[in-house]
Amino acid sequence: MPRYMGWLIAFAILLPPSLAAQQNATVQGTVVDESRGVMPGVTVTATEIDTGRQSLAVTTADGRYRFENLAPGQYAFRIELSGFATAQITGIELLVGTNATVPPITLTLAGVEETVVVSSQAPLVDVTSSQVSGNIDRRQMEELPLQGRNWQELSLMVKGITANSATNTPGVSDDRFQLNLDGQQITQRVAGSGFGQPKVSREAIAEFQIVTNLFDITQGRSTGIQVQAISRSGTNSLRASTFGFFRTDRLNEEDFVAKRVLPFENQQVGGTLGGPIIPGKAHFFASYEYERQPADVFLAPTRLPSQTFQFESKNVNKNYLGRVDYQLSATDHLTVRGQRWSFDNPFQISSGTAHPSTAEQLRQRTNNVIGTWTRTITSNLMMEPGLFNALCFGLTERDDFSLFMLGSV
Numbered sequence: 569m570p571r572y573m574g575w576l577i578a579f580a581i582l583l584p585p586s587l588a589a590q591q592n593a594t595v596q597g598t599v600v601d602e603s604r605g606v607m608p609g610v611t612v613t614a615t616e617i618d619t620g621r622q623s624l625a626v627t628t629a630d631g632r633y634r635f636e637n638l639a640p641g642q643y644a645f646r647i648e649l650s651g652f653a654t655a656q657i658t659g660i661e662l663l664v665g666t667n668a669t670v671p672p673i674t675l676t677l678a679g680v681e682e683t684v685v686v687s688s689q690a691p692l693v694d695v696t697s698s699q700v701s702g703n704i705d706r707r708q709m710e711e712l713p714l715q716g717r718n719w720q721e722l723s724l725m726v727k728g729i730t731a732n733s734a735t736n737t738p739g740v741s742d743d744r745f746q747l748n749l750d751g752q753q754i755t756q757r758v759a760g761s762g763f764g765q766p767k768v769s770r771e772a773i774a775e776f777q778i779v780t781n782l783f784d785i786t787q788g789r790s791t792g793i794q795v796q797a798i799s800r801s802g803t804n805s806l807r808a809s810t811f812g813f814f815r816t817d818r819l820n821e822e823d824f825v826a827k828r829v830l831p832f833e834n835q836q837v838g839g840t841l842g843g844p845i846i847p848g849k850a851h852f853f854a855s856y857e858y859e860r861q862p863a864d865v866f867l868a869p870t871r872l873p874s875q876t877f878q879f880e881s882k883n884v885n886k887n888y889l890g891r892v893d894y895q896l897s898a899t900d901h902l903t904v905r906g907q908r909w910s911f912d913n914p915f916q917i918s919s920g921t922a923h924p925s926t927a928e929q930l931r932q933r934t935n936n937v938i939g940t941w942t943r944t945i946t947s948n949l950m951m952e953p954g955l956f957n958a959l960c961f962g963l964t965e966r967d968d969f970s971l972f973m974l975g976s977v
């Protein structure tokens with residue numbers, strides 16, 4: 569087994585690393601005794617409450633402990649040393665990209681069976697970083713209503729975002745925007761492709777952070793905004809959900825300018841399933857979303873003032889995401905995630921004044937798969953190679969309708 573592990577390490581080092589460390593959290597703190605003297609050799613165990621995933625650290629000679637790469641979530645910390653009462657810290661919530669400093673913990677001499685429970689919270693202000701950023705946490709992702717269910721509209725709540733609306737980017741051009749999902753860059757930045765950014769279902773995103781300025785050297789692949797998002801993962805409880813979101817012009821008032829109700833329809837349905845494979849060690853999560861937006865296209869060519877055309881058109885979006893997490897040991901964690909987005913439109917045309925002969929059938933596809941293995945070597949040394957990182961962007965199929973349409977006019 570050690571021989572195979574050595575080959576695995578060598579293979580992983582040769583592959584391009586992911587950016588997942590940017591999206592995880594860092595926690596540090598100090599352990600002291602009743603006389604305020606620092607205590608080396610104390611074992612600190614961080615446990616993610618939902619999954620039971622554990623990480624270990626030992627205090628150094630100056631009584632400090634540090635966790636470099638904890639996945640965002642709710643945590644409990646257990647501080648143990650022989651001859652002293654065990655201390656527990658509860659209520660620590662870690663968000664994407666945060667650097668939390670836990671207040672000093674005091675260990676007291678133990679009685680027969682004694683445990684000290686301390687309630688604490690992660691600091692709201694990160695004093696170790698100068699970047700301008702803001703977080704959208706899990707409660708906001710789950711509870712805030714959104715017309716159209718576009719999760720990036722929540723970015724308008726973050727300082728530094730000055731746009732009035734958000735599409736697949738938070739109000740900036742493709743060249744000034746980068747989206748990292750689980751440490752993998754999935755931003756489409758092919759100049760002149762007309763492809764746009766891939767969509768990800770709201771149900772697949774756990775939380776995200778937006779950095780609008782002064783991002784550190786590990787980022788910086790755009791001139792504007794960095795979005796650090798993480799996908800949802802399974803927990804020790806088997807959970808499933810379904811959703812439906814429907815919009816129709818039957819409930820709309822007439823447009824103030826057009827003096828009539830403008831036609832519109834949109835339907836979104838989907839669901840999620842997540843839970844344990846091996847409780848406390850292996851978990852899975854999967855999501856699916858289907859969006860359908862039928863419409864009629866009205867064309868009035870400029871050079872044919874006496875002719876108008878009407879055709880049926882229908883935008884169809886499909887989103888898939890699957891993720892598996894496996895805790896190999898207290899120091900090794902493996903994550904594999906795959907995501908796919910597809911878009912279809914049978915009648916795509918640039919403007920309402922164009923001729924039907926310029927229409928085309930448009931198909932767009934994006935696929936991305938990533939696997940990461942995180943190994944904690946010491947409290948100050950961590951290895952996180954990308955086992956594989958595969959992206960397939962901008963697969964755009966365009967079928968020109970010109971011959972068919974010219975023959976029918």
